[in-house]
Amino acid sequence: MGSFLLRIVVIRNALLTLVAGQEVFDSPVRLMHITDSHISLANEAPPRSSRMHAAFSRSRNRETNAFTTPAQEFSRLVNLARDWNVDLVVLGGDILNFPSNRTMMWVLEQLRLTGKDFIFTSGNHDWLLEGQRGAARYDADRVSELSSTFRPFYEQSVSSVSSCYNNLGYWDRPGIGILYGCAVVKGLLLLFVDNSNFQVDSDQLEFVRVQLSNVAANVPVVVLLHIPLMLPGMKLPPKELCGHQHWGAATDVLWQVEDRPRWPSGNLQSTLDFRELIQAHAAPGPIVALLSGHTHEDAAVALSPEERCANGTWTVRSEGGRERVEASGALQYTTHTAAEGAYRLLTIY
């Protein structure tokens, strides 16, 4: 009962402040999406951190093919965000290679030096230190890591500011501002949902439902996830997608490599309902774009099931990805790994 009441209050606050704090959409809005950097400054917790640290100890810049490091590329990208004067840096998860306070502080310092506002949603590697076969669940450390190691990310993110709700959730029961949240950027509403465990729970679903059913007609919405939604046209295995019909214990190919408990048997109903909700509100509804990462590959696919190529009110231009896209219907964008210096610049106008 207590938590039910808390949820009502949190959601009502979300509603009141969103309506009260409405700004006029100040076109254009430019978002720089940086995802899957996989930064680890050191192999801090061997042997459990060794595999991931070795996998990303150096990389190659995908444009120049020169050797580089994920950290060097991250600095370069946030400096570009400053030079280009983007409105918001959108961090899509797996920015860290495994949980580390040292790496977390370094990343925040890079952002602070540029003076750029940012928003963050976590990825599956941010909170996973491999080698926990004895844990109760595959995502056992997610909430505890997000509310300890990653707490400064959420506190310094624009999602902690009360344009959509009055305050961050409780740290012992993370919810608003951590597992889901929003920010208003020049009149554009950006919603994030942490699906780094491949699922969307009923609180997250309810939050997004309330936001979408109350958004004013002149407010475009961008949704941020770590793991892309399974949509028609996405031909990837369950480990790459959220809502894949075969996701579950039988298709969990990494549990031994990552040395953790297996995924449960299948998707939550709320995950499938979330996808339906997003599709139902895609342009010409309010949602103009969905940003995701996780796969380390560029992609852009239609959000609407029937690919109606709808004429929305707004246009979204995407640059930086391998494909240059200009769309008035809503697309799900997946952005190549920033460990190789990739990014996506979305302009909504």
Ligand SMILES: *[C@@H]1O[C@H](CO)[C@@H](O)[C@H](O)[C@H]1NC(C)=O
């Ligand atoms: C980071 O520091 C916090 C606060 O001291 C602590 O709770 C957390 O466990 C630390 N994280 C890691 C990965 O060591």
Ligand SMILES: *[C@@H]1O[C@H](CO)[C@@H](O)[C@H](O)[C@H]1NC(C)=O
């Ligand atoms: C979108 O607009 C263009 C140009 O105005 C028009 O030719 C096209 O038929 C429209 N498409 C839809 C699906 O309404």
